[in-house]
Structure formats: C-alpha cells, structure tokens
Amino acid sequence: MRPVHRRILGFLVTACVLAGATVASLRLDARGQKGARARSVHAAGVALTGAREALEGRLRAVEGRAATGASLSPVRALAAEHVDTFTLQDAFATETWWQPFRDEFSFHSLIEGHRRFDFTPDGVSRSVELSALLAASEGRPLASELLLVGGVPYLAAVAQVQVPPSAVPERSLLVLARPLGAAELEAIAREFRSTLLLVDADGAELTRAGEPASKKLAAPTLDGTPLTDVRGRWSMVRAEVGPGLFLWAQADTRAEAAQVLSTTRALMVPVWLTALLASGIALWLALRPQRERATAELLAQTTQRLAAAEAQLERLSKSMPTVQSAAEAPAPAPRARPEPSLEAPVPFGRYELLRPLGEGGMARVYLALARSAGGFERLFVIKRLHEPLARQPEAVAQFMDEARLGASLVHSNVVPVYDFGEVDGEYYLASEYILGRDLDTVVRRSFERDGDPLEPATVFFVAQEVLKALGYAHTRQDTQGRPLGIVHRDVSPMNILASGRGEVKLLDFGIAKSAHRSTHTRAGLVKGNIHFMAPEQARGLEVDGRADLFSLGMTLFWCLTGELLYTGQTEFDQLIQAAEGPSEEHWERIAQLPAPCAAILQRALQPHPADRFWSAEEFARALPAVRPEDTSGLERTMRRLFGEELRAESAYRSALAAVSAASDAPLGHAHTG
Incomplete structure (x- = not known):
C-alpha cells in the first residue's frame, strides 16, 4: 500500500472511531435521561398516591363527626318534628349540645326531603353545591367529598339522621363541612416530600403547599398530562380528588437524576478510552512508514481490540436498568380512585366491604363488616386475591397456604386468620382488624414529633412480645407431634403491629416456610425484605427459625436508631451486603x-x-426483664404519637355501628352526644 493511501485510510479509521464514540455517548446520555424521567414520574405518582390517601383519611374523620352529630337525640327530634327555620336557627346557633360542632365546622346543613336549612356559625352566607355529595350518599348512611366552595376546598361529609318513617316520609340528612386548611396541606406535602397544588376544572390555582423542585412551578395542563423535566429533575402528575377539583403532586428528583447522570458518565469513560486508543494506533500506523505486512497485522490487532471494546460497551449498556419513559406509557401514578360502588357497602359473601385499606402485588385489602343473627356485628380485614391470579393454580395454592397457616396459628401476639373462601370465583381470607400502626410508621412518627427513636425500654417490650409469637410459631407441631418447621421469613417493622392499647401483633405469614405447605420456594429464589433478612436467606439457602431471630435483631437496630444497617446505593448493593x-x-x-x-x-x-x-426463648432471656411500667409504655407512646388519628378512626367505627343500630331502634333510645 502506498504511503498516501495508508495515511488516507488511517485518517478515515480515526474519524469513524471518534464518530462512533460520539454516537455511543449521545445514545447513553439519551438512555440515562429517559430512565431519569421515568423514575421521576414514578416518584411523583407515589407522592400523589400518599397525598390522596391522606386526604381520604381526613374525609373519614369528618364522616365520623357527621355521624356523631346525626345520632344526637336533639338533632333527631328536630328532624322528626319538622320544625320551622327559626327554631332550627336558634338550636344550631345557641344550644350547648351543638357547641363542639359550631367550633369545628363552618358550614352546617339539615336536609329533610326537598327542604334544606343551611347554618354558618360566623354568619357569612355560603353557596354550597351539594348535589355530588348527596348523589354519593344514595343508599349509604355516610359519604364524604372534597367540595369547592367560593374558591376554597372544603372537607364535607353527609350522615343520615334516623327518624321514624311516619314522622318524615323522606330521609333526613346532616351535612358538615370545614375548609381544608393550608397548614393541613403543608403537613401532607412535608410527609410525602413533594409540592402539592390544588386547581379547579379550569386549571386555576386554588392553593399550594411545599417548596417546588424548580425555581418556578410548572403550569398544570388541563388534560392532566404528566409533566416532567427533560433531564428527570422533577415531575408532576394529577388526580381528581373531588367534583371539579384536581390535585397535582410534584416530586423533586434532582438527586436521583444526578445519580443516573453519574452512572452514564461512568459508562462513557471506557467508550472514549477505547476510541482514543484505536484512533491513536490508526494515526501512528498511517504516519509511520513500514512494510505492508506489518501494517496489516497491526491494523488487524486494532480491529480486534475495537470489536472487544464494543462488546464490552454493549454489556455495560445492557446492565443499565431499562424503564418506560413518560412518553411511552402513562404515568405509573397513583392507584386509581376507588370506583363509586366500592365507596358504599358492597355485599361480598357473608361480609359487606366498607372501604379499601391497601393493595399489594398479590391481593387487595378491605375493611369489612360481618353481620349475623341477633344484631351481632364485627369488623374484619378482607384480603382478596387479584382476579388474574385467581386463574393461576400456583398463586391460588400459595394463597390457600397462607390462609391455612394463618388459621392454625392461635396466639395473642399473632394476627389470626378467621375465614377463607371463594365468592363468584374470587378467593379471599378474613383476618382480625386491629386499630393501630405498624412499627415502621411508629418509629418514623417518633422522629417527626420528637426527633428521637423509641425508648429502649419500649423497644425491648416490643421485642419480648414478638419473640413470644416467634417462639410459638417455631415450635408448632402437627397432630402426630412432628415439628411443622414454620419460619416467618419476613420479620420487619412493617409486619409488626402496635395497637392503640399497647398490644403487639406479628402479621403476614404470606411467605412463611412450613413443612406442610403445598407450595415451596424454588432453590435460589429470595423472598422477604432485604433490609432485614438473614445472610443465608439472601443467598437463597435453606433457613430455620434463627433467620427470623436475625431479622428481629435488624428490626431492633431500626427501632433504636431510625436507620437501616445496610446503606447500599442500589438494591443490588444492599442484597450483596445482606448476603455477606x-x-x-x-x-x-x-x-x-x-x-x-x-x-x-x-x-x-x-x-x-x-x-x-x-431459639426465641434464649433471645428473650438475653433482653432486660420487662418492668410493670414498661407494659404500658407502648400504649402511652401510641396515645402521644397517634392519639387524635386513632380517636378519629375509632369514631368512624363507632359511627358505623351507631348508624346501623339506630336504623331499627325507636327514636327515644338513640345515643346522645
């Protein structure tokens, strides 16, 4: 080959290599931005889901207050006697039995058929459109909505006033409403680390809370299209929270976007090192005179190195997580708003489903009411297997194993399973409903309120109670006296429940290991929470009760410090730490x-x-002895951290029972406030 031809070829190879490196860098950067945007939209969706659930919790509390007011004997008497407007005005404005409601709510309305009486304690007239709220209350004793009143969002609830049909032929209703305060929305925004924006149907901003991720909060779109920064530093998603009311949540994902950018730059380093090496060799061969055979050999070596580098680049590129971008798929935003039929009691076999409590990958959970002869009523938690899984024999068998194992564990520190069955092809199990919070929520609230974790004495009391449950489960035997070999495999703060009365319950034996299960985990398959699992469990090896004791130890570290022991940047890093x-x-x-x-x-x-x-018994002996005052320490802690919330939930439960009991009771035997 002539020298001039060799130089031209060398320059062409150099240009092609550098152009390829540039294209690869641009593709990596675009891939990183795409992943960052998808993560950002997902984070905004999670924040929006949490904010919606927090608003629904406040609406449930207003429902409880409305039910309490509707059950007062004077209110029932006023509705039954069909008194004039002057008498109603005087009663609502001056009577002491209505004072707590005057102090709490700025709008009151008593509806008797087509007659409506509105009362405002401050004397300011408010035009409140109640059609959506009344429509939601059809066939139900209680209903609530977030309403727009004069440009201000109101938490409103309606409760049926039980009066004899002979007194008022059409039903009587009591409506109570109060503004959604800016401080309330600000607290929700802080809890879910987001910026919240309430807008009306025209897109006009009503109120906002939280610091925006960018200097200027993006203007929401009328069609509800998710908004995201081109580099994934923030995203906004929307959900309807009331008639003509929409809630936007913006998530600040600058840290996550920076992490993705750092990973992308790290992948670019070997690309450019390889490109520079290849182009340097090509130029050296082009400019250095030598025999054609030697030139061909060196060019062949360079080609081989370049091919190896490209293969390494392909492997590194494939190792990056691939996620759908917001342009390819709708925002994974929040769990859909429950359909209106689920807002009312829905018959489900021998139960009535009252409202959803949560949803997991395998089932959805509801608060349900069971009725029987003699006026017996009891609340349960119903866990319904997702419909697609009901057609998968392995999933159904696993669900049956969970029910069978849960029903066999009868202990004061274990949440029991009372029932299992099938309704119209849907499998369910029913377990005890306990008014309380999981340990993860308790620790986080302790830091929010006090800036400190739980007291060691309280932590040790919880540990003693959990060890009682584990000791019972680990030593269970079948009817022939053979060990069942039960291992929980998911002991974590999320699966330890503290009730408002200071009781401790271990729940969710859904992935427990037992000799009598019909389904078994395949070798090498890891199940459980990697932050709390034992090393042998993280490696996919056989486990026994000592794995649960390790997980309890990790749980104690979390309760005592509010920190996770394993702090890897990625889930893979954390899994490696857990395995070691x-x-x-x-x-x-x-x-x-x-x-x-x-x-x-x-x-x-x-x-x-x-x-x-x-064993659990040996672990319990190593803990400090529980003193008499320690047994009530958890109850005091729950009262201090969640007292108002638990009272509201308890009032909601009582209101359901009161409304149900009052439907058949004479007017004179109603409970008074």
Whole structure:
C-alpha cells in the first residue's frame, strides 16, 4: 500500500472511531435521561398516591363527626318534628349540645326531603353545591367529598339522621363541612416530600403547599398530562380528588437524576478510552512508514481490540436498568380512585366491604363488616386475591397456604386468620382488624414529633412480645407431634403491629416456610425484605427459625436508631451486603449503641446461624426483664404519637355501628352526644 493511501485510510479509521464514540455517548446520555424521567414520574405518582390517601383519611374523620352529630337525640327530634327555620336557627346557633360542632365546622346543613336549612356559625352566607355529595350518599348512611366552595376546598361529609318513617316520609340528612386548611396541606406535602397544588376544572390555582423542585412551578395542563423535566429533575402528575377539583403532586428528583447522570458518565469513560486508543494506533500506523505486512497485522490487532471494546460497551449498556419513559406509557401514578360502588357497602359473601385499606402485588385489602343473627356485628380485614391470579393454580395454592397457616396459628401476639373462601370465583381470607400502626410508621412518627427513636425500654417490650409469637410459631407441631418447621421469613417493622392499647401483633405469614405447605420456594429464589433478612436467606439457602431471630435483631437496630444497617446505593448493593452479613463498618455502628443494646445485637446479628441465639426463648432471656411500667409504655407512646388519628378512626367505627343500630331502634333510645 502506498504511503498516501495508508495515511488516507488511517485518517478515515480515526474519524469513524471518534464518530462512533460520539454516537455511543449521545445514545447513553439519551438512555440515562429517559430512565431519569421515568423514575421521576414514578416518584411523583407515589407522592400523589400518599397525598390522596391522606386526604381520604381526613374525609373519614369528618364522616365520623357527621355521624356523631346525626345520632344526637336533639338533632333527631328536630328532624322528626319538622320544625320551622327559626327554631332550627336558634338550636344550631345557641344550644350547648351543638357547641363542639359550631367550633369545628363552618358550614352546617339539615336536609329533610326537598327542604334544606343551611347554618354558618360566623354568619357569612355560603353557596354550597351539594348535589355530588348527596348523589354519593344514595343508599349509604355516610359519604364524604372534597367540595369547592367560593374558591376554597372544603372537607364535607353527609350522615343520615334516623327518624321514624311516619314522622318524615323522606330521609333526613346532616351535612358538615370545614375548609381544608393550608397548614393541613403543608403537613401532607412535608410527609410525602413533594409540592402539592390544588386547581379547579379550569386549571386555576386554588392553593399550594411545599417548596417546588424548580425555581418556578410548572403550569398544570388541563388534560392532566404528566409533566416532567427533560433531564428527570422533577415531575408532576394529577388526580381528581373531588367534583371539579384536581390535585397535582410534584416530586423533586434532582438527586436521583444526578445519580443516573453519574452512572452514564461512568459508562462513557471506557467508550472514549477505547476510541482514543484505536484512533491513536490508526494515526501512528498511517504516519509511520513500514512494510505492508506489518501494517496489516497491526491494523488487524486494532480491529480486534475495537470489536472487544464494543462488546464490552454493549454489556455495560445492557446492565443499565431499562424503564418506560413518560412518553411511552402513562404515568405509573397513583392507584386509581376507588370506583363509586366500592365507596358504599358492597355485599361480598357473608361480609359487606366498607372501604379499601391497601393493595399489594398479590391481593387487595378491605375493611369489612360481618353481620349475623341477633344484631351481632364485627369488623374484619378482607384480603382478596387479584382476579388474574385467581386463574393461576400456583398463586391460588400459595394463597390457600397462607390462609391455612394463618388459621392454625392461635396466639395473642399473632394476627389470626378467621375465614377463607371463594365468592363468584374470587378467593379471599378474613383476618382480625386491629386499630393501630405498624412499627415502621411508629418509629418514623417518633422522629417527626420528637426527633428521637423509641425508648429502649419500649423497644425491648416490643421485642419480648414478638419473640413470644416467634417462639410459638417455631415450635408448632402437627397432630402426630412432628415439628411443622414454620419460619416467618419476613420479620420487619412493617409486619409488626402496635395497637392503640399497647398490644403487639406479628402479621403476614404470606411467605412463611412450613413443612406442610403445598407450595415451596424454588432453590435460589429470595423472598422477604432485604433490609432485614438473614445472610443465608439472601443467598437463597435453606433457613430455620434463627433467620427470623436475625431479622428481629435488624428490626431492633431500626427501632433504636431510625436507620437501616445496610446503606447500599442500589438494591443490588444492599442484597450483596445482606448476603455477606454485617461488615466491620456495621459492627462499629452497632458498638455505638448504649448497653445492653450493643451486646444483644452483636449476638443476634452474627452471619453464621450457629453463632446466634438458638431459639426465641434464649433471645428473650438475653433482653432486660420487662418492668410493670414498661407494659404500658407502648400504649402511652401510641396515645402521644397517634392519639387524635386513632380517636378519629375509632369514631368512624363507632359511627358505623351507631348508624346501623339506630336504623331499627325507636327514636327515644338513640345515643346522645
């Protein structure tokens, strides 16, 4: 080959290599931005779901108050006697039995058939459109909506006033409403680390809370299309929360976007190093005179190295997580608003479904009421298997195993399963309904309110109670006296429930291991929460009761510090840490805990099962003895952290019972306020 031809070829190879590196860098950057936008939209959807559920919780509290007011004997008497407007005005404005409602609500309305009486304690006339609220109350004793009143969002609820049909031929209703305060919305925004924006149907802003992720909050679209920054630094998604009312949530994802950008730049480094090496060799060969054979050999070596580098780039590119962008799929935003039929009691076999409580990958959970002869009523939690899974034999068998195992565990510290069945092809199980919070929520609220974790004495009391449940489950035997080999496999703060009365319950044996299960986990398949699982469980190995004791130790560390022991940047990093067990850095963090916490965890968190506590009983003996005052410490903590919320939920339950009982009771035997 002539020197001039060799130089031209060298320059062409250099240009092609550098152009390829540029194209690869642009593709990596676009891929990173696409992933960052998808993560950002998902984060906004999570924040919106949480904010909607918080608003629904406040509406439930207003429902409870409306039901209480409707059950007052004077209110029932006023409705039954069909008194004139002057008498109603005087009663609502001056009577002491109505004082708590005057102080709490700025709008009151008593509706008797087509007659409507409105009352405002401050004397300011308010035109409130109640058609949507009244429509939602058809066939129901209670209903609530977020209404727009004079440009202000109001929390409104309607309750049926029970009067004899002979007194008033058409039903009587009591409506109570109060403004949704800016402080309330601000608290919700802080809780879910987002910016919240309430707008009307025309897109006009009504109120906002939280600091926006960008200097200027993006203007919401009328069609509700999710908004996202081109580099995924923030996103906004929308949901309808009331008639003509829409809630936008903006998530600040600058940290996540920076992490994706850092990963993208790290992938670009080998691309450009390879390109520079290849182009340098090509130029050197082009400019250095030598024999054609030597030139061909060096060019062949360069081609081989370039091909190997491109293969490595392809592997690195495939290792990046691929997620749908907002342009390819709708925002994974929040769980859809429950259809109107679920807002009313829905018959489901021998139960009435009152309202949804939550949803997981396998089932949806409802608060349900069971009725029987003699006026017996009891609240349950109904877990319904998702419809697609009901057609999968393996999923149905796993669900049956959960019900069978839960029903066999009868212990004061275990949430029991009372019923299992099938209704119109839908499988369900019914378990005890407990008024309380999971331990994860308790610890987080303690930090929000006090800036500190739970008191060690309270943590040790919870541990003793959980160990009673684990000791019972681990030592269970069948009718022939053979060990059942039950292992919970998911002991974590999310699966430990603290009731308002200070009781401790272990729940969710859905992935528990047992010798009598009809379905079994395949070898190497990891189930459970990686933040709390034992090393042998993270490796997909066989586990026994000592894995649960390790998980309880990790739970105690969380309760005592409010921090997770494993702090990897990605879920894969955390899984690797979980498989290896605590490192020297982790042991140093544990050693900083006060006595006797450090010594207990140093035994419970040993990587090898043989070095840990051998049984729940041995673990319990190592804990400080529970003093009489410690048994009531958790109840005091729950009252201090969640007192108002638990009272509102209790009032809601009582209101359901009161309305149900009053439907058949004479007027004179109603409960008074």
